[in-house]
Amino acid sequence: QESKLRQVQKMEAVGQLTGGIAHDFNNMLAVVLGGLELAKRQVEADPAAAQRHIDNATEGANRAAALTRQLLAFSREEALRSEPIEPVALVLGMSDLLDRTLGDTIEVDVHAPEDDSWLVRSDQHQLENAVLNLAVNARDAMEGRGKLTITTVGVTLAEGAVGTCQAGDYVALSVADTGCGMSPDLLERVFEPFFTTKPAGKGTGLGLSQVFAFVRQADGEVRLKSVVGEGTTVTLYLPRYVADAPATDEKAASAAPASF
Numbered sequence: 001q002e003s004k005l006r007q008v009q010k011m012e013a014v015g016q017l018t019g020g021i022a023h024d025f026n027n028m029l030a031v032v033l034g035g036l037e038l039a040k041r042q043v044e045a046d047p048a049a050a051q052r053h054i055d056n057a058t059e060g061a062n063r064a065a066a067l068t069r070q071l072l073a074f075s076r077e078e079a080l081r082s083e084p085i086e087p088v089a090l091v092l093g094m095s096d097l098l099d100r101t102l103g104d105t106i107e108v109d110v111h112a113p114e115d116d117s118w119l120v121r122s123d124q125h126q127l128e129n130a131v132l133n134l135a136v137n138a139r140d141a142m143e144g145r146g147k148l149t150i151t152t153v154g155v156t157l158a159e160g161a162v163g164t165c166q167a168g169d170y171v172a173l174s175v176a177d178t179g180c181g182m183s184p185d186l187l188e189r190v191f192e193p194f195f196t197t198k199p200a201g202k203g204t205g206l207g208l209s210q211v212f213a214f215v216r217q218a219d220g221e222v223r224l225k226s227v228v229g230e231g232t233t234v235t236l237y238l239p240r241y242v243a244d245a246p247a248t249d250e251k252a253a254s255a256a257p258a259s260f
Protein backbone atom coordinates (compact mmCIF):
# COMPACT_ATOMS: atom_id res chain seq x y z
CA GLN A 1 0.00 0.00 0.00
CA GLU A 2 2.84 2.28 0.92
CA SER A 3 4.74 1.53 -2.26
CA LYS A 4 1.55 2.23 -4.18
CA LEU A 5 1.32 5.61 -2.56
CA ARG A 6 4.90 6.35 -3.53
CA GLN A 7 4.16 5.12 -7.01
CA VAL A 8 1.20 7.46 -7.29
CA GLN A 9 3.31 10.33 -6.00
CA LYS A 10 5.97 9.58 -8.57
CA MET A 11 3.49 9.34 -11.41
CA GLU A 12 2.04 12.68 -10.41
CA ALA A 13 5.53 14.07 -10.17
CA VAL A 14 6.41 12.88 -13.66
CA GLY A 15 3.13 14.27 -14.98
CA GLN A 16 3.91 17.71 -13.66
CA LEU A 17 7.58 17.59 -14.53
CA THR A 18 7.34 19.03 -18.03
CA GLY A 19 5.24 21.99 -16.97
CA GLY A 20 6.82 22.93 -13.68
CA ILE A 21 10.41 21.82 -13.48
CA ALA A 22 11.40 22.23 -17.10
CA HIS A 23 10.14 25.78 -16.88
CA ASP A 24 12.11 26.51 -13.68
CA PHE A 25 15.18 24.83 -15.05
CA ASN A 26 14.97 26.88 -18.23
CA ASN A 27 14.75 30.07 -16.18
CA MET A 28 17.89 29.09 -14.31
CA LEU A 29 19.71 28.30 -17.53
CA ALA A 30 18.65 31.68 -18.90
CA VAL A 31 20.28 33.33 -15.89
CA VAL A 32 23.48 31.35 -16.45
CA LEU A 33 23.67 31.93 -20.19
CA GLY A 34 22.67 35.59 -19.93
CA GLY A 35 25.24 36.22 -17.22
CA LEU A 36 28.02 34.58 -19.18
CA GLU A 37 27.10 36.46 -22.36
CA LEU A 38 27.18 39.81 -20.54
CA ALA A 39 30.43 38.90 -18.82
CA LYS A 40 32.00 38.03 -22.15
CA ARG A 41 31.06 41.40 -23.58
CA GLN A 42 32.33 43.39 -20.62
CA VAL A 43 35.35 41.43 -19.59
CA GLU A 44 37.78 43.93 -21.14
CA ALA A 45 35.97 47.24 -20.71
CA ASP A 46 34.64 46.63 -17.21
CA PRO A 47 36.12 43.61 -15.39
CA ALA A 48 34.23 44.36 -12.16
CA ALA A 49 30.88 44.27 -13.96
CA ALA A 50 31.94 41.10 -15.73
CA GLN A 51 32.73 39.53 -12.35
CA ARG A 52 29.22 40.39 -11.08
CA HIS A 53 27.68 38.74 -14.14
CA ILE A 54 29.79 35.66 -13.55
CA ASP A 55 28.65 35.57 -9.92
CA ASN A 56 25.03 35.71 -11.07
CA ALA A 57 25.66 32.92 -13.52
CA THR A 58 27.26 30.83 -10.78
CA GLU A 59 24.27 31.38 -8.52
CA GLY A 60 21.90 30.32 -11.29
CA ALA A 61 23.97 27.19 -11.93
CA ASN A 62 23.99 26.36 -8.23
CA ARG A 63 20.22 26.61 -8.08
CA ALA A 64 19.89 24.35 -11.08
CA ALA A 65 22.26 21.87 -9.43
CA ALA A 66 20.22 21.95 -6.22
CA LEU A 67 17.08 21.31 -8.24
CA THR A 68 18.51 18.29 -10.03
CA ARG A 69 19.85 16.93 -6.73
CA GLN A 70 16.36 17.12 -5.28
CA LEU A 71 14.86 15.47 -8.33
CA LEU A 72 17.39 12.67 -8.14
CA ALA A 73 16.80 12.16 -4.44
CA PHE A 74 13.07 12.06 -5.12
CA SER A 75 13.28 9.43 -7.81
CA ARG A 76 15.92 7.31 -6.13
CA GLU A 77 15.20 3.65 -6.21
CA GLU A 78 17.93 2.42 -3.89
CA ALA A 79 16.77 0.92 -0.66
CA LEU A 80 17.18 3.00 2.45
CA ARG A 81 19.93 2.01 4.79
CA SER A 82 18.67 0.91 8.12
CA GLU A 83 21.29 1.71 10.69
CA PRO A 84 21.28 2.72 14.35
CA ILE A 85 21.53 6.49 14.66
CA GLU A 86 21.76 8.72 17.70
CA PRO A 87 19.32 11.48 16.75
CA VAL A 88 20.76 14.19 19.01
CA ALA A 89 24.29 13.50 17.79
CA LEU A 90 23.07 13.65 14.21
CA VAL A 91 21.49 17.06 14.73
CA LEU A 92 24.48 18.39 16.69
CA GLY A 93 26.73 17.14 13.90
CA MET A 94 24.79 19.40 11.56
CA SER A 95 25.30 22.52 13.71
CA ASP A 96 27.69 24.27 11.34
CA LEU A 97 25.57 23.49 8.33
CA LEU A 98 22.43 24.68 10.11
CA ASP A 99 24.08 27.88 11.31
CA ARG A 100 25.28 28.67 7.81
CA THR A 101 21.90 27.82 6.30
CA LEU A 102 19.90 29.89 8.76
CA GLY A 103 22.16 32.92 9.06
CA ASP A 104 23.09 35.07 12.04
CA THR A 105 19.68 36.44 12.87
CA ILE A 106 17.93 33.11 13.43
CA GLU A 107 18.64 31.36 16.70
CA VAL A 108 19.04 27.59 16.62
CA ASP A 109 18.26 25.52 19.70
CA VAL A 110 18.62 21.77 20.12
CA HIS A 111 16.73 20.09 22.96
CA ALA A 112 16.80 16.54 24.21
CA PRO A 113 15.92 15.09 27.60
CA GLU A 114 19.13 14.25 29.45
CA ASP A 115 18.30 10.60 29.82
CA ASP A 116 17.28 10.27 26.21
CA SER A 117 19.41 7.47 24.90
CA TRP A 118 17.10 5.96 22.33
CA LEU A 119 18.54 5.31 18.93
CA VAL A 120 16.53 5.40 15.74
CA ARG A 121 16.62 2.95 12.88
CA SER A 122 17.16 5.09 9.82
CA ASP A 123 19.40 6.16 6.96
CA GLN A 124 21.85 8.80 8.16
CA HIS A 125 22.21 10.62 4.87
CA GLN A 126 18.48 10.70 4.24
CA LEU A 127 17.71 11.80 7.77
CA GLU A 128 20.21 14.66 7.54
CA ASN A 129 18.63 15.62 4.25
CA ALA A 130 15.18 15.65 5.82
CA VAL A 131 16.32 17.85 8.73
CA LEU A 132 18.01 20.21 6.30
CA ASN A 133 14.88 20.41 4.15
CA LEU A 134 12.81 21.28 7.22
CA ALA A 135 15.36 23.86 8.35
CA VAL A 136 15.34 25.55 4.94
CA ASN A 137 11.53 25.73 5.03
CA ALA A 138 11.68 27.16 8.55
CA ARG A 139 14.21 29.76 7.44
CA ASP A 140 12.03 30.81 4.52
CA ALA A 141 8.97 31.01 6.79
CA MET A 142 10.82 33.24 9.28
CA GLU A 143 12.16 35.64 6.67
CA GLY A 144 15.48 35.98 8.42
CA ARG A 145 14.31 36.49 11.99
CA GLY A 146 13.16 34.05 14.65
CA LYS A 147 13.98 30.85 16.40
CA LEU A 148 14.41 27.31 15.21
CA THR A 149 14.02 24.62 17.85
CA ILE A 150 14.93 21.02 17.17
CA THR A 151 13.73 18.55 19.79
CA THR A 152 14.08 14.81 20.07
CA VAL A 153 12.14 12.76 22.55
CA GLY A 154 11.32 9.08 22.91
CA VAL A 155 7.63 8.17 22.82
CA THR A 156 5.75 4.91 23.09
CA LEU A 157 2.82 4.87 20.70
CA ALA A 158 -0.32 2.80 20.87
CA GLU A 159 -1.69 1.31 17.67
CA GLY A 160 -3.39 4.04 15.62
CA ALA A 161 -2.04 6.87 17.78
CA VAL A 162 -0.07 8.48 14.97
CA GLY A 163 -1.19 7.73 11.41
CA THR A 164 0.20 4.51 10.02
CA CYS A 165 2.63 3.90 12.90
CA GLN A 166 2.37 0.49 14.51
CA ALA A 167 2.34 0.26 18.28
CA GLY A 168 5.85 0.59 19.65
CA ASP A 169 8.72 2.87 20.55
CA TYR A 170 9.57 5.87 18.40
CA VAL A 171 11.77 8.90 18.55
CA ALA A 172 9.84 12.07 17.78
CA LEU A 173 12.19 14.52 16.10
CA SER A 174 10.56 17.89 15.70
CA VAL A 175 11.64 21.04 13.94
CA ALA A 176 9.74 24.09 15.14
CA ASP A 177 9.90 27.62 13.77
CA THR A 178 8.45 30.97 14.74
CA GLY A 179 7.58 31.79 11.14
CA CYS A 180 4.48 32.73 9.18
CA GLY A 181 2.64 29.44 9.76
CA MET A 182 0.20 27.82 7.37
CA SER A 183 -3.56 28.00 6.91
CA PRO A 184 -5.54 24.71 7.02
CA ASP A 185 -5.98 24.91 3.22
CA LEU A 186 -2.26 25.22 2.71
CA LEU A 187 -1.52 22.41 5.19
CA GLU A 188 -3.62 20.06 3.09
CA ARG A 189 -1.47 20.57 0.03
CA VAL A 190 2.11 20.83 1.26
CA PHE A 191 2.99 17.16 0.77
CA GLU A 192 2.04 17.25 -2.91
CA PRO A 193 5.10 17.00 -5.13
CA PHE A 194 5.83 20.34 -6.80
CA PHE A 195 3.40 22.25 -4.62
CA THR A 196 5.14 25.46 -3.62
CA THR A 197 4.20 29.00 -2.66
CA LYS A 198 7.74 30.22 -3.25
CA PRO A 199 8.82 32.20 -6.32
CA ALA A 200 10.13 30.27 -9.32
CA GLY A 201 13.76 29.40 -8.86
CA LYS A 202 13.48 29.47 -5.07
CA GLY A 203 11.07 26.66 -4.28
CA THR A 204 10.72 23.33 -6.04
CA GLY A 205 7.84 21.98 -3.99
CA LEU A 206 9.77 18.76 -3.51
CA GLY A 207 11.11 19.26 0.01
CA LEU A 208 8.19 18.04 2.10
CA SER A 209 7.09 15.34 -0.34
CA GLN A 210 10.63 13.99 -0.18
CA VAL A 211 10.59 14.07 3.63
CA PHE A 212 7.21 12.36 3.60
CA ALA A 213 8.35 9.60 1.22
CA PHE A 214 11.53 8.98 3.21
CA VAL A 215 9.83 8.80 6.61
CA ARG A 216 7.05 6.52 5.39
CA GLN A 217 9.61 4.26 3.78
CA ALA A 218 11.36 4.08 7.15
CA ASP A 219 8.06 2.94 8.75
CA GLY A 220 7.55 6.28 10.43
CA GLU A 221 5.16 9.20 10.15
CA VAL A 222 5.24 12.94 9.60
CA ARG A 223 2.96 15.29 11.53
CA LEU A 224 2.46 19.00 10.97
CA LYS A 225 1.17 21.56 13.42
CA SER A 226 0.88 25.13 12.30
CA VAL A 227 -0.72 28.37 13.38
CA VAL A 228 -0.82 31.31 11.00
CA GLY A 229 1.32 34.12 12.33
CA GLU A 230 2.86 31.96 15.08
CA GLY A 231 4.81 29.20 13.48
CA THR A 232 5.05 25.60 12.40
CA THR A 233 6.21 22.37 13.99
CA VAL A 234 7.04 19.40 11.82
CA THR A 235 7.48 16.15 13.74
CA LEU A 236 9.07 13.02 12.32
CA TYR A 237 8.22 9.80 14.16
CA LEU A 238 11.01 7.33 13.53
CA PRO A 239 11.04 3.75 14.81
CA ARG A 240 13.36 3.14 17.70
CA TYR A 241 16.36 0.94 17.01
CA VAL A 242 16.57 -1.93 19.41
CA ALA A 243 19.75 -4.00 19.31
CA ASP A 244 19.36 -7.75 19.10
CA ALA A 245 19.61 -9.49 22.46
CA PRO A 246 23.29 -9.80 23.42
CA ALA A 247 24.83 -13.00 22.16
CA THR A 248 25.64 -15.57 24.82
CA ASP A 249 27.97 -18.03 23.14
CA GLU A 250 31.26 -17.08 21.53
CA LYS A 251 30.34 -18.00 17.99
CA ALA A 252 27.30 -15.78 17.95
CA ALA A 253 29.24 -12.97 19.59
CA SER A 254 31.91 -12.95 16.92
CA ALA A 255 29.31 -13.13 14.17
CA ALA A 256 27.44 -10.09 15.50
CA PRO A 257 27.90 -6.90 13.51
CA ALA A 258 30.62 -4.75 15.00
CA SER A 259 28.84 -1.47 14.43
CA PHE A 260 28.27 -0.79 18.10
Ligand code: ADP
Nearest residue numbers: 137141190196197198203204205206207208232
Ligand atom coordinates in the same frame (compact mmCIF):
# COMPACT_ATOMS: atom_id res chain seq x y z
P1 ADP B 1 9.40 24.29 -1.23
O1 ADP B 1 10.08 24.60 0.06
O2 ADP B 1 10.36 24.10 -2.35
O3 ADP B 1 8.29 25.23 -1.56
P2 ADP B 1 8.20 22.09 0.23
O4 ADP B 1 7.54 20.85 -0.24
O5 ADP B 1 9.31 21.91 1.21
O6 ADP B 1 8.71 22.85 -1.07
O7 ADP B 1 7.12 23.07 0.87
C1 ADP B 1 5.91 23.32 0.19
C2 ADP B 1 5.24 24.58 0.72
O8 ADP B 1 4.83 24.37 2.08
C3 ADP B 1 6.15 25.80 0.80
O9 ADP B 1 6.22 26.47 -0.43
C4 ADP B 1 5.46 26.63 1.89
O10 ADP B 1 4.35 27.32 1.38
C5 ADP B 1 4.90 25.56 2.82
N1 ADP B 1 5.79 25.35 3.99
C6 ADP B 1 6.65 24.33 4.17
N2 ADP B 1 7.27 24.43 5.37
C7 ADP B 1 6.78 25.54 5.97
C8 ADP B 1 7.01 26.19 7.24
N3 ADP B 1 7.90 25.71 8.12
N4 ADP B 1 6.32 27.33 7.50
C9 ADP B 1 5.42 27.81 6.61
N5 ADP B 1 5.15 27.25 5.42
C10 ADP B 1 5.82 26.13 5.09
